[in-house]
Amino acid sequence: MPAPRAYTAILAWLEDQLRTGVISVGEKLPGERHLAEQFEISRASVREAIRVLDAMGLVRSATGSGPSAGAVVISEPSTALAWALRMHIATQALPIGDIVEARLLLETQAALESEKRPDSPERRRILEEAAQLLDEMDTPGLPADRFHESDAQFHILLTSLAGNVVVETMMASLREATIGYVQETVSGLESWPEVSCTLQEQHRGVLQAVRERRGEDAAEALRHHITWFYGLSDHR
Amino acid sequence: MPAPRAYTAILAWLEDQLRTGVISVGEKLPGERHLAEQFEISRASVREAIRVLDAMGLVRSATGSGPSAGAVVISEPSTALAWALRMHIATQALPIGDIVEARLLLETQAALESEKRPDSPERRRILEEAAQLLDEMDTPGLPADRFHESDAQFHILLTSLAGNVVVETMMASLREATIGYVQETVSGLESWPEVSCTLQEQHRGVLQAVRERRGEDAAEALRHHITWFYGLSDHR
DNA sequence: CCCGCACTGTGGTCTGACCACAGTGGTCAG
DNA sequence: CTGACCACTGTGGTCAGACCACAGTGCGGG
Incomplete structure (x- = not known):
């Protein structure tokens, strides 16, 4: 148990959500602030998770508001x-x-x-x-x-x-x-x-x-x- | 020109350092605070870069002090x-x-x-x-x-x-x-x-x-x- | 001489704040 | 009624500053 980093909770959660089909490609993740509250971690840690997912080609995040904004699950390996x-x-x-x-x-x-x-x-x-x-x-x-x-x-x-x-x-x-x-x-x-x-x-x-x-x-x-x-x- | 994220500067810098051999596997990266100052970005952004590198198997960071601490370049693809x-x-x-x-x-x-x-x-x-x-x-x-x-x-x-x-x-x-x-x-x-x-x-x-x-x-x-x-x- | 502990610097996390951006919905002139 | 306009709102992006746990370092006392 050498230090499970805070943001790994989100990665594990997303993997599960994807495997069970609760979330699939094209859908939006909850907002960063919402995720932070849900996992009881800071927004900074949430952002680290999003960054990792982004670097893996699993998520694309966009600023602004409306349906096109936020972190969207993609699949561009x-x-x-x-x-x-x-x-x-x-x-x-x-x-x-x-x-x-x-x-x-x-x-x-x-x-x-x-x-x-x-x-x-x-x-x-x-x-x-x-x-x-x-x-x-x-x-x-x-x-x-x-x-x-x-x-x-x-x-x-x-x-x-x-x-x-x-x-x-x-x-x-x-x-x-x-x-x-x-x-x-x-x-x-x-x-x-x-x-x-x-x-x-x-x-x-x-x-x-x-x-x-x-x-x-x-x-x-x-x-x-x-x-x-x-x-x-x-x-x- | 769609929003070059702040942390990408570090990724680009590291790639260059690696290609030119200034930094090679096994060596340590400068401390997070030092990098933040060097690139004139916040430590949070530096950490996002490190997170990405970590997720790619290019870096392993450890707490503590001394030679074993800090972000070390590895290569575990x-x-x-x-x-x-x-x-x-x-x-x-x-x-x-x-x-x-x-x-x-x-x-x-x-x-x-x-x-x-x-x-x-x-x-x-x-x-x-x-x-x-x-x-x-x-x-x-x-x-x-x-x-x-x-x-x-x-x-x-x-x-x-x-x-x-x-x-x-x-x-x-x-x-x-x-x-x-x-x-x-x-x-x-x-x-x-x-x-x-x-x-x-x-x-x-x-x-x-x-x-x-x-x-x-x-x-x-x-x-x-x-x-x-x-x-x-x-x-x- | 050796043991132990305060010191110091590292990454890990959190808080709270501000910004730019892009839809939303209302307002107001035509 | 219709259209252009604009303040509002919520999103991610960034930042500053603080505190914590951890592990070497080195000083001090035994």
Whole structure:
């Protein structure tokens, strides 16, 4: 019993409320002052709990009044995980190489899995959106950061075809967390136009393989695509 | 420009300090009062930042005085991620089925990868430890929760053989986050002694395959092991 | 020499206050 | 009656200052 912090009461309470379905995504939490009274802790402690929930992507709080104000339960694990990942990468506890490898693993397996998924409007919509993204990325003179953002989005879309929310979330987190490093690498590259062109060719190859349900081909193309690009950086 | 919260200054500062190596794991942060003065924010805001970092597994703070007191930079992503995962599972945004599938994916791929890793004292130590865990789990009358804890530890150890910290971390998080659900499922099982016996047989089979570098066999055994056990629950 | 206790600085918590913000509802001019 | 306007109210965001428990530190007495 080493010091159960005051705010943990709220976290435990929320978890229970969520599990039992009393509160679900989209609903509002009671006001901070109300929670403080209810748990007999200070508002400062309540706020610490809210901060933690916010950092986890479980809650979004807004000022003002009316229905849109207050702490609303959301579920955005990927942005929160991405943030946490970035910080842990900064500590150098998580080597970039391992990140890339993990990402490769998730993405190739997702490609293999998506091969087996039945056709659906959802699937067609995703493929369509992915194709559009690629087209946008062909825009001449597109800023590198826009390119990378669309690039990340493209990969996440492909992963989502596997239909596994958890895998998709992990992919999104890894991607968002590393996008800064990607930009850093590329900014030191003189041959960016050629590189982006090659990347686009690879993207189209992957998309084509996925569309035609050639899972093995897609996975292999992804592997080549990712390792090739990662090889451009100096990994110091 | 929508309201940059006061405490984000500290988060950004810490990330920078970590990336540039000014601060690294194991070192202490300045005191809360000092940080408050340095960033010209209130101590309450500083504490919110520390809370967030704490929730992310980046910092551990302790009371008292001397070198052991204060906020120390650590790097324990797995416990933090596990906590976040559990909460998001509670919101039902992350279906258990997807969690199990993701875990299966990571673990089988890790088994395939570990096949290729060279021998090393590290590897031998891990295999030894895994074997010991299995022996402990054979103890008659072992409480179910102890069994599951060792079980989780066993799987994480196997995953660590692949030598990828990120994959290992994700596995550990998934495992820790779901352990509660596992216990819930098992507690409604009357044939637990038989089940645990079967699980142990499967564990030994997996360990044997890994030890002998039969990656495919290990992966297949893991797949069977996990899907079989997951099949015992009713997935409502 | 060693034991014990006051001292000091740390995080943990609380109180009470003020601010900016955004809906709400009333008022008043047209 | 209709519309624009504005004070009101409740929300989160921030702050200042205080007190507590805790754990090392170091001085003092035995």
